[in-house]
Amino acid sequence: MSQTTTLASLQTSAVAKASDAPMSLLTGAGFEQIQRVAKALSASTLVPVQYRAFAEVKEYGKVVGHTPNGAGLPNCIVALNMAQRMGADPLMVMQNLYVIEGRPSWSSQFIIASINSCGRFSPLRFDLSEPGKAEEIEYSTTFWKDGKKVTEKRKAKIHHRTCTAWVIEKETGDRLDGPTVSMQMAIDEGWLTKNGSKWLTMPEVMLRYRAASLLGRLYAPELLMGLQTVEELNDYIEPRDTDIQGEATPVHVDDLRDREPEPPAVVDVEEEAEVPEGVNTETGEIVEPSAQQQGAGDDEGLNFE
Structure with a gap:
């Protein structure tokens, strides 16, 4: 039916x-x-x-x-x-x-989990060096006290260490090493002395997080989808504009807040260019030399002695 x-x-x-x-x-x-x-x-x-x-x-x-x-x-x-x-x-x-600051970012734990579970690599591992020499650094911290913004100078002692993240590519069996991250890099880039930075309180964790992020950006960018980690965005924000050479210059978040506009650049007036011979300075036309001038010029180059 x-x-x-x-x-x-x-x-x-x-x-x-x-x-x-x-x-x-x-x-x-x-x-x-x-x-x-x-x-x-x-x-x-x-x-x-x-x-x-x-x-x-x-x-x-x-x-x-x-x-x-x-x-x-x-x-x-x-x-x-x-x-x-x-x-x-x-x-x-x-x-x-x-x-x-209006920009999406991944947590470092998510990046490590994505690399471990994607199936292309072995579990992520880290080569962390032994603590090196101690160095005392001075940094500035800003906080609110009694309703006022106060900036205070402080000192901290750090131990220089390096960290490298690596994985084994399952298809080829090759070991893939990421860029080496060091405490000196954190000092030079301003990550360690930034206000509220975790590099002073948990440097070993931050070294591993940053090393994992750099390795993922090099060998598995499709997992990150072009996004940075939350720790990287907390350290600095990359500008949307580029400089004259076309390279992006890192800008710290603190520099973007309460920043006064820069004065316009002063352009130096170029010196007056020399006018080549045979050019009329008023009209710009090329004046051909007369026959007498050509003959005089030819005679100068001849030696009748």
């Missing part, structure tokens, strides 16, 4: 097919689907605060109310799109994706 088809069953199947459309930012049905998922996630308290549809209002450490967060739903949509492109769980991406 043939099964009868009713209008209600057709409408139900049509709705089911439309709701099963894959999430996408480029199709109408896919965008509606990703919005539905993002709306459900933004209403949860298990996601970080930048993805929630509401923000907590606190007074003296206690939550006294909530205010709408207009960026929560769009942030969820972006995180879902990144999770779909990476083939990762959306909640895992949202819990390890941080936004600092």
Whole structure:
């Protein structure tokens, strides 16, 4: 017997097919689907605060109310799109994706876990050198005291060490070494003396985190999707503009805050260029020498003696 088809069953199947459309930012049905998922996630308290549809209002450490967060739903949509492109769980991406100064960044633990679980390499390992000579450095720290911003000079003693992250590529069996990170590099780049830096309190962990990030950026950039780690963005922010040579110059976050505009560069007036012979300075035309001048010039080059 043939099964009868009713209008209600057709409408139900049509709705089911439309709701099963894959999430996408480029199709109408896919965008509606990703919005539905993002709306459900933004209403949860298990996601970080930048993805929630509401923000907590606190007074003296206690939550006294909530205010709408207009960026929560769009942030969820972006995180879902990144999770779909990476083939990762959306909640895992949202819990390890941080936004600092308007720029997304991964946690270092997520990068290490991605390298270990991608299947291309052996588990990540580190070569950490023994503590070297001690050096006392002086740095400045800024904090608030009695409602005023206070800058204080402090001293700290560090031990010079180096760290190199490495993996074994399973396809070739070769050992891949990342760039070596050292405490001297942290001093030269300004990471160690930055206000609130963790390089002073946990240098061994920061050495490993930075070494893992550099190795991942070299040998597995598709896992990072061009994003930096949260520790790197806390140390400095790369500018969007480039200098004259086209190379990006690192800019510290502290230099970007409360910075007065620089005065315009003074352009030196070039000296007046010498006018070659035979050129009219008023019209710019080339004046051909007369026959008498040509003959005189020819005679100068001849010696009749």
